[in-house]
Amino acid sequence: MPSYVIAGASRGLGLQFIKTLSQDPSNTVIALARNPSSVHPLLPSLPNIHLLAADLTDPSSLRAAAASTSTLTNGTLDYLLINGAWINLTTQSIAPTDLASPANEPQLLTDVDTAFKTNFAGPLLCATAFLPLVRAGQQRKIVVISTGMADAEFVRVAGVWAALVYSASKAAVNMLVAKLAVELKDDGIVVASLSPGLVDTDGTEASKKNFEMLMPMFRKYEPEFQGPITPRESVEMQIRVIQGLTMAHAGQMWSHLGNQRWI
Numbered sequence: 001m002p003s004y005v006i007a008g009a010s011r012g013l014g015l016q017f018i019k020t021l022s023q024d025p026s027n028t029v030i031a032l033a034r035n036p037s038s039v040h041p042l043l044p045s046l047p048n049i050h051l052l053a054a055d056l057t058d059p060s061s062l063r064a065a066a067a068s069t070s071t072l073t074n075g076t077l078d079y080l081l082i083n084g085a086w087i088n089l090t091t092q093s094i095a096p097t098d099l100a101s102p103a104n105e106p107q108l109l110t111d112v113d114t115a116f117k118t119n120f121a122g123p124l125l126c127a128t129a130f131l132p133l134v135r136a137g138q139q140r141k142i143v144v145i146s147t148g149m150a151d152a153e154f155v156r157v158a159g160v161w162a163a164l165v166y167s168a169s170k171a172a173v174n175m176l177v178a179k180l181a182v183e184l185k186d187d188g189i190v191v192a193s194l195s196p197g198l199v200d201t202d203g204t205e206a207s208k209k210n211f212e213m214l215m216p217m218f219r220k221y222e223p224e225f226q227g228p229i230t231p232r233e234s235v236e237m238q239i240r241v242i243q244g245l246t247m248a249h250a251g252q253m254w255s256h257l258g259n260q261r262w263i
């Protein structure tokens with residue numbers, strides 16, 4: 001009876017993880033969301049799905065969610081998947097030096113605050129809250145959903161100057177993953193980052209514009225790149241990678257393709 005916690009499961013890839021994992025009735029699937037009441041109608045009504053309130057930036061909500069999870073799973077957890085993240089879709093298309101111009105400075109500082117709190121401190125707070133359960137689990141895997149945009153070599157080859165603050169916060173969480181992997185190795189816990197590919201998670205005009213901006217850059221890295229994949233495709237590939245993770249993968253970022261090519 002493997003158990004999964006997905007942190008940040010209200011929409012996009014997090015919601016798709018819940019939908020895909022819950023199709024196997026032997027899985028216990030626990031969805032963490034900031035506003036459970038808005039998520040409830042989106043979930044299939046299956047007995048193996050449990051929806052709990054938790055905000056990645058609120059440690060007491062994470063500890064409460066861990067306590068409720070413990071009741072559901074007899075004090076154990078096999079897989080902790082930390083998916084939630086914050087990006088400012090408006091300022092991500094502003095070049096770094098323009099972001100630091102007097103007109104944009106206040107927004108830059110606000111973005112840094114929110115992105116690093118959510119995307120870096122959030123995974124640390126979440127991993128720490130659930131650690132006793134993961135220690136008691138059979139699989140002992142903590143996976144943080146990151147991005148190839150955090151890889152400096154990808155940025156260099158593709159020429160991606162966009163999404164500075166988001167990419168920096170994800171590079172920071174990759175360092176957190178490396179540190180946690182070292183700290184928790186002797187407990188037999190595999191900690192890894194996972195990049196989901198480029199995924200069309202919301203279908204809005206803003207994200208369409210974002211993809212249009214990114215595509216020519218991404219093709220410099222991978223000339224055969226066809227464009228975004230669906231959440232279902234990405235999650236199926238990610239689950240295969242997560243299940244194959246061993247201690248040899250710990251501390252590093254892997255892609256939905258099971259290697260270190262990001263698209």
Ligand SMILES: NC(=O)c1ccc[n+]([C@@H]2O[C@H](COP(=O)([O-])OP(=O)(O)OC[C@H]3O[C@@H](n4cnc5c(N)ncnc54)[C@H](OP(=O)(O)O)[C@@H]3O)[C@@H](O)[C@H]2O)c1
Nearest residue numbers: 008010011012013034055056083084085145147198199201
């Ligand atoms: N889509 C892509 O192409 C792509 C590419 C590379 C990496 N990723 C990564 O994949 C993950 C999911 O991306 P996505 O496209 O599905 O994003 P998304 O559609 O924007 O969803 C973001 C999720 O994070 C949650 N979240 C944000 N702040 C939170 C907080 N403080 N506490 C708890 N949950 C919080 C949101 O919850 P609310 O509904 O409460 O806001 C939402 O469920 C992210 O880590 C992202 O960086 C995505």
